[in-house]
Amino acid sequence: MKVLVAGGTGFIGTNLCEELAKRGHEVTALSRSPGDAGLPDGVESALGNVSAYDSIADTVVGHDAVVNLVSLSPLYKPPEGTSHEEVHLEGTANLVRAAEAAGVDRFLQLSALGADPDGETAYIRAKGKAEAVVRESALEWTIVRPSVVFGDGGEFVEFTKTLTTPYVTGLPGGGKTRFQPIWVGDLVPMLADALEGSEARSASEASEQGSRADDAHVGEIYELGGPQIATLADVTELVYAAEGKDVTIVPIPMELAKLGLSAIDSLPFVPFGPDQGRSLEFDNTVADNDVTAFGRDPTALRTLGSYLGLEGTRHRAKPAETA
Ligand SMILES: NC(=O)c1ccc[n+]([C@@H]2O[C@H](COP(=O)([O-])OP(=O)(O)OC[C@H]3O[C@@H](n4cnc5c(N)ncnc54)[C@H](OP(=O)(O)O)[C@@H]3O)[C@@H](O)[C@H]2O)c1
CATH class of the missing domain: 3.90.25 (UDP-galactose 4-epimerase; domain 1)
Structure with a gap:
């Protein structure tokens, strides 16, 4: 698959790009200050700001899948001039729109436990509204809500x-x-599985299957x-x-x-x-740990x-x- 990872230069993004590249996918990491330093071998970089549609629309074209890992940390006050609404909601809406316009098949959204349009914090509200945008899209979506990573x-x-x-x-x-x-080394293989389909597969199996993933995780929301x-x-x-x-x-x-x-x-x-x-x-805990949907034993993490x-x-x- 050709995968665009928005926020691919961040903490989870760098690890996911490496995992996807290892599995034989063509990966591009998009962010506002990409550079190649720190990106895993074989991963391309692209410049774009998800809050500005025109800066990402052309880059999305030609991809089979888009992963949204763009983040504004909820742990600290947002810097002056930014907001969770702008980054998490408007950014997601722009990515979804660009993916629909480009005919992208799969969309993987990193959300957060407790995501709720009427939630108690700006982060949780923006994540909840962003989930709604993804769910209402024409894309084959999967939403993942991890606890702290x-x-x-x-x-x-x-x-x-x-x-x-x-x-x-x-x-x-x-x-x-x-x-x-949850350890990032446990999380990212599950994110890659979510994109590919039911089973974690080797690079050769992935390339044999070609550009299409199967739909085992489409339309699912997982709490990990x-x-x-x-x-x-x-x-x-x-x-x-x-x-x-x-x-x-x-x-x-x-x-x-x-x-x-x-x-x-x-x-x-x-x-x-x-x-x-x-x-x-x-x-920030899960009621049922959906790592089992990826064949993982929660106690073995x-x-x-x-x-x-x-x-x-x-x-x-x-x-x-x-x-
Ligand atoms: N880490 C956790 O514990 C945790 C827990 C639950 C959910 N999540 C979710 O997981 C996702 C990834 O989190 P993370 O911890 O990997 O975040 P991170 O390390 O802060 O990385 C954020 C990435 O987003 C990019 N970015 C920020 N604003 C952007 C914009 N306007 N346009 C384009 N790119 C932008 C950053 O690069 P630039 O700054 O160069 O643009 C960076 O590549 C987020 O959705 C987060 O809410 C994380």
Whole structure:
């Protein structure tokens, strides 16, 4: 297949481009500042801004599939002049329109757990509205909603360090928000499978089949999580344990944290605002782990502790089925 990966130079994108190229697909990574540095061998780059239709329409032509991985991080306040609506909703609408105009078959949309047009944060609302645009399109779509994703180049571990300090740290609500972190190395083969069809296949099988994928995952919404559920407090302990540091969590009442974030919202050098506070009120876990739709055993996926080099040591994250 000829696959255009919008946001292909980002964290998940670079890994997905590498996986698709390894499977024998022709891959182009589109972003606003592409360059070839850091892109896997054999992956082409293209310049485009999904918020500007004319800058992407010609690039989409000639592709069999489009993957939308364009992101504005929900973990930090959006930079001045940007918004989740512009990047996640308008960007998706432009990509969908360009794909329909170009006769693209498959469209894979990376969404987020809890995506809801009436949700509590701007990110979740934009993701929910973007899902509706994808679902209502004429394309053969698949939507994937992962929990937080960890791996080299990801921001989840660094974000935890930005939010906290070693030894003694305050956390809104005592850090009880639950996550189900999934390793990027587990996620991207499933994304590639979602594009190709039912089974993960070798490069030779993929090229034998030619440019068409089968439709096993078309019209599906998948919620994907890792093998364990960890609270923000658990993750904080893990992250500092990996550095050989203990941490004691001091709970900050959620209402107080939200009040504080509202008060400092207008300060440009403070990276968090009320939306980031609100997002900590909702768990980021899956009800049923759809990794099984890709033939994966949820308990066999990589844990955050193992990624951080803490395998076999005491830590508080629990297997998802018992948490
Ligand atoms: N990482 C996670 O934990 C996680 C969890 C759940 C869902 N997701 C979803 O997964 C997707 C990928 O996330 P990620 O973590 O890989 O994001 P990322 O590392 O921040 O990468 C974002 C990519 O989008 C590009 N981009 C941003 N704005 C653009 C625009 N206007 N036009 C074209 N390209 C643009 C960036 O390149 P330029 O800046 O050069 O344009 C970059 O290639 C997103 O949809 C995200 O919401 C991620």
